[in-house]
Amino acid sequence: MLQENPAEQKRHKKLIVIWSVTFLILFPVLIALGLLMRLNQGEVFKIDPGTFYALMTLHGLGMAGVLFSFSWAALFYLIGTRYIKLNIGLGYLVYLLVLIGTVGLVIASLIGKFAAGWYLLYPLPFKGVSWTGWSTGLTIVSLIILGVAWLLGSLHVVYALAKEYGSFSNLMGWQYLGKTEPEKELPSIVLITTASLVPAILSFIVGAVFLIMNLMQHFEASLTFDPLLLKNMVFFFGHTLVNVTMYCCVAWVYVLLPEFTKRDWKVNKVVVYSWNGTFIFIMFAYFHHLYMDFVQPVSLHYAGQIASYMSSIPATVVTMFGLIVQVYHAKIKWSIIPMAFLLGMAGWAIGGFAAVVDSTMSINKILHNTLWVPAHFHTYMLLGVVLFILGFLFYLAHNNKEERDAVKPGLGFWTFVFGASGFLLMFYLGGMKSVPRRYADYTGIDIGNVHETGALLAKTAGGFVIIVLIGLLIMYGSLFSKLLKASK
Amino acid sequence: MNLIVPLITVQNFAGIVSLIGAIVVLSVVLFLISSASSYEDKHEVKEKVYKARKRYFIGLASVAVILFFSSLQFLPYPKNQTTPADKIVTVVAMQWTWKMGEGVSTLSPHDFVGTNEITLPANKSIQFVVSSMDVNHNFAIYNSKGDLVAQTQAMPEYENQLYYTFPEPGEYAILCLEYCGMPHGFMTGKIHIN
Ligand code: HEM
Ligand SMILES: [Cu+2]
Numbered sequence: 001m002l003q004e005n006p007a008e009q010k011r012h013k014k015l016i017v018i019w020s021v022t023f024l025i026l027f028p029v030l031i032a033l034g035l036l037m038r039l040n041q042g043e044v045f046k047i048d049p050g051t052f053y054a055l056m057t058l059h060g061l062g063m064a065g066v067l068f069s070f071s072w073a074a075l076f077y078l079i080g081t082r083y084i085k086l087n088i089g090l091g092y093l094v095y096l097l098v099l100i101g102t103v104g105l106v107i108a109s110l111i112g113k114f115a116a117g118w119y120l121l122y123p124l125p126f127k128g129v130s131w132t133g134w135s136t137g138l139t140i141v142s143l144i145i146l147g148v149a150w151l152l153g154s155l156h157v158v159y160a161l162a163k164e165y166g167s168f169s170n171l172m173g174w175q176y177l178g179k180t181e182p183e184k185e186l187p188s189i190v191l192i193t194t195a196s197l198v199p200a201i202l203s204f205i206v207g208a209v210f211l212i213m214n215l216m217q218h219f220e221a222s223l224t225f226d227p228l229l230l231k232n233m234v235f236f237f238g239h240t241l242v243n244v245t246m247y248c249c250v251a252w253v254y255v256l257l258p259e260f261t262k263r264d265w266k267v268n269k270v271v272v273y274s275w276n277g278t279f280i281f282i283m284f285a286y287f288h289h290l291y292m293d294f295v296q297p298v299s300l301h302y303a304g305q306i307a308s309y310m311s312s313i314p315a316t317v318v319t320m321f322g323l324i325v326q327v328y329h330a331k332i333k334w335s336i337i338p339m340a341f342l343l344g345m346a347g348w349a350i351g352g353f354a355a356v357v358d359s360t361m362s363i364n365k366i367l368h369n370t371l372w373v374p375a376h377f378h379t380y381m382l383l384g385v386v387l388f389i390l391g392f393l394f395y396l397a398h399n400n401k402e403e404r405d406a407v408k409p410g411l412g413f414w415t416f417v418f419g420a421s422g423f424l425l426m427f428y429l430g431g432m433k434s435v436p437r438r439y440a441d442y443t444g445i446d447i448g449n450v451h452e453t454g455a456l457l458a459k460t461a462g463g464f465v466i467i468v469l470i471g472l473l474i475m476y477g478s479l480f481s482k483l484l485k486a487s488k
Numbered sequence: 489m490n491l492i493v494p495l496i497t498v499q500n501f502a503g504i505v506s507l508i509g510a511i512v513v514l515s516v517v518l519f520l521i522s523s524a525s526s527y528e529d530k531h532e533v534k535e536k537v538y539k540a541r542k543r544y545f546i547g548l549a550s551v552a553v554i555l556f557f558s559s560l561q562f563l564p565y566p567k568n569q570t571t572p573a574d575k576i577v578t579v580v581a582m583q584w585t586w587k588m589g590e591g592v593s594t595l596s597p598h599d600f601v602g603t604n605e606i607t608l609p610a611n612k613s614i615q616f617v618v619s620s621m622d623v624n625h626n627f628a629i630y631n632s633k634g635d636l637v638a639q640t641q642a643m644p645e646y647e648n649q650l651y652y653t654f655p656e657p658g659e660y661a662i663l664c665l666e667y668c669g670m671p672h673g674f675m676t677g678k679i680h681i682n
Binding site for chain 1: 497498499500501502503505506509510513514516517520521523524525526527528530533534536537538540541544545548549552555556559560561562563564565566583622623624626628630631632633634635636637638639640641643644645646647648649650659660661663665666667668669670671672673674675676
């Protein structure tokens with residue numbers, strides 16, 4: 001356990017407040033890009049398609065990057081202030097690198113018009129017509145910088161934890177699988193952090209190789225690679241990153257929620273099995289992104305469906321039921337913090353369920369690359385990860401239990417949840433109507449009434465996004481000043 | 489019966505199942521919120537919840553296994569295609585149109601010449617041999633109601649075999665379902681079925 005050191009605590013607090021303010025500024029800006037996209041699809045105004053896809057690319061990379069970075073930073077703060085000593089200098093280095101990488105992405109997409117989508121689907125980055133050659137290079141380099149930042153950050157946390165708890169197997173909780181209880185307790189946040197960040201580290205390495213291959217081709221055009229291999233690599237990277245973001249958030253819910261329910265949420269055998277299972281499933285589920293690549297060996301498609309189905313077991317049987325043990329008849333004051341955590345779990349469950357439906361090969365053959373896909377991942381991002389982050393931010397902004405119990409989920413919070421739900425519903429309906437994803441607008445679709453339906457749903461979604469932004473703004477009213485004050 | 493069958497599409501199935509899932513989750517959440525105003529000792533709660541958890545686990549595992557195996561009936565992949573298709577159509581995707589022609593092509597995707605409109609028979613099994621001459625695309629067939637009915641990736645250096653039997657005469661559209669650059673949304677084709 002960590003020796004309390006007020007000066008060190010203060011430095012940690014300062015860093016997390018810097019991260020928080022950065023997040024709170026970037027998040028609505030990235031939502032605004034989403035709003036522009038929806039309104040363009042709704043034919044409320046017209047952006048040229050080259051710009052649309054540049055905004056889409058920036059929105060996707062920006063959101064995924066910012067949310068993962070923040071989730072990691074929150075873990076860095078909680079672990080560094082409560083469990084073991086972490087290197088704050090390294091924390092700042094990660095922040096700086098993430099900032100540089102983000103600026104690079106912004107320049108590449110807004111000025112260079114880079115628009116190959118978040119996934120740089122090989123060989124599209126080299127065969128676009130609407131963006132400049134240098135913006136491809138800048139995007140690749142910026143992503144490498146982000147990757148290095150995340151790799152450093154994750155390696156540092158895992159390494160420091162391994163030093164404290166003895167070994168990797170101890171971090172994964174294997175000492176709980178024997179007959180006797182281990183002498184030294186393993187905090188659940190440590191187990192979950194390990195089960196998330198280790199797959200993340202593997203995915204960053206694969207992502208780095210993918211990016212370096214792209215960089216090589218950028219400088220030497222005669223060099224080409226196997227498109228199926230690179231497709232596998234980029235989805236392994238992207239899928240893992242997004243899943244890990246969710247699990248990092250769950251890690252802090254395991255520590256913070258018990259402060260409101262006054263019931264501990266400890267590691268035991270079942271919890272260990274659960275997170276060890278998750279560790280494996282995260283890495284194999286990504287095959288569901290390649291179901292429509294009929295040349296990929298069918299056994300890998302099966303692996304994708306099995307891993308995707310299996311991942312619902314630890315998530316619901318252990319974490320959701322753990323949550324029920326936490327809150328059922330627990331006499332909680334429903335302040336915004338436990339409420340955000342509870343609803344975040346619901347968002348995760350609902351989005352995750354829609355994801356499992358789509359991870360069925362026989363269903364994916366119809367829903368693949370329709371709006372069903374953004375529907376489910378936006379659900380667990382916007383009503384899962386983002387709610388967990390908001391809960392964490394409100395926790396951070398108040399310094400003691402009384403204050404934390406007193407901030408009620410007010411108008412801003414419910415406006416946000418309402419707007420987000422409406423926005424998501426339009427995506428789901430679009431998926432059911434076979435409206436394709438990644439269409440700048442639907443005017444080129446000349447069959448059935450896909451065009452009209454797609455545009456109408458998009459316009460309606462745009463209205464809901466405005467409600468989301470209003471909700472955020474109302475919440476910001478109290479959040480910003482409190483956060484800054486709390487860091488003093 | 490004739491009214492019901494068209495409603496049971498994969499899209500509707502996915503939508504209804506997910507809606508039920510969402511309703512269950514939200515009911516649990518509402519129940520939890522309201523339950524939390526009274527107090528019970530943690531150990532008693534644990535005992536009750538763990539009992540429910542065991543039942544849930546067994547239920548979930550059985551449902552997952554059943555759904556897994558029953559879903560295998562509808563796989564999109566060509567099974568050991570012992571009976572050859574009635575017709576073979578070569579499809580080459582390019583930025584930003586489709587080249588289609590009957591028969592197996594011996595030419596490279598680049599040299600292959602085809603049109604983005606084709607006429608095919610109803611109720612005959614068609615084998616589409618799909619590839620691309622530049623980037624990834626996705627060959628997606630929409631019926632005249634605007635429902636997606638079949639798709640496969642169109643990839644450079646690879647050939648995907650998509651089998652589909654058009655159930656009725658009419659107009660079908662082809663859309664590109666993998667983002668392939670600025671005019672991606674306009675990369676369309678037509679299939680006339682008679
Ligand atoms: C209210 C908030 C948000 C709005 C309005 C919004 C809007 C959109 C829209 C319109 C698209 C394009 C959909 C299409 O394919 O037609 C999109 C794509 C995407 N969004 Fe969001 N989004 C929001 C929140 C988020 C969050 C929280 C994340 C977190 C990861 C996220 C990540 C992505 C990604 C990765 C893509 C795919 C980009 C690509 O295809 O390259 N979005 N979003
Ligand atoms: Cu295309």
